Amino acid sequence: MDYRIDGRRALVMGASRGLGRAIAEALLAEGVKTAICARDTDRLQKTAKEIGALPFPCDLSQPGAGARLVQEVTARLGGLDILLVNTGGPAPASFETIDEAQWRAGFESLWLSAVSPIRAALPGMRAQKWGRILVVTSVAAREPLPNLMISNALRAGLHGLINALSREIGADGITVNALMPGYTLTERLKEAGFKAEEVAKTVPLGRIGKPEEFAALACFLASEPAGYVTGQAIACDGGLLRSI
Ligand SMILES: NC(=O)c1ccc[n+]([C@@H]2O[C@H](COP(=O)([O-])OP(=O)(O)OC[C@H]3O[C@@H](n4cnc5c(N)ncnc54)[C@H](OP(=O)(O)O)[C@@H]3O)[C@@H](O)[C@H]2O)c1
8 A cells, every 4th residue: 555655754752662663664664754752862863873763852751842842843854744642651550659749740741741742733734734643552541451550540531632632633634543552562561571471361362562563553544545544542452452
């Protein structure tokens, strides 16, 4: 299939490794001019060089950082067509171990880090009557996972935002969707203490997902032919979710 996004301009957040990196690589392979961001400048520069992206160091958990990043990238690329919202996940925790400061930090990192760049990207997308907004959430947003309380609680709300927003921006040719990764083999999965062989047994397809499989879904949703898909939360999870 011809995705017809050659020459489009993208910002992929949280993309020095893992799912974000895989998505940036997939977009670059389609001829999309792609900017990436992350906090660790050395790793960001290394990744950018390896894959041919433009690096923008940024900590998305800081107030207003996502909006400033969108403005910088838009100025550098001469516009922005595709915005991929993604950050690292929160630390595992159960309800009674999370204090108010941690809830506020989680809200800043998982919620406002999505709202701030989307608000900044919309005026340009509206003016050009074309845009693709994708937000990486988690299967935890639909079916809570054990000991991931902040992710379970906050990401479900993002799905409400995405569906409601799709109604406000659809007339300008802008789509917005959530992508829900299931267990996918990235550094985070290992760092969060998941054991691949054990987790794989819980997945109907019997294995952990590959970042490039998740990236293929993101790339399609960013494409021209995906223009009639909006307001959805779509999983790439090997069949893990049971809800219909
Ligand atoms: N992998 C899975 O199985 C899985 C499953 C469900 C949901 N998810 C969710 O999907 C998202 C991506 O997961 P992943 O596995 O690709 O994670 P990852 O391997 O930890 O990669 C996260 C990327 O985001 C960057 N990042 C983290 N915090 C940031 C911040 N505050 N500002 C800017 N960049 C930031 C990281 O670089 P720096 O650290 O240098 O900033 C890195 O490039 C996470 O939210 C995760 O919870 C993943």
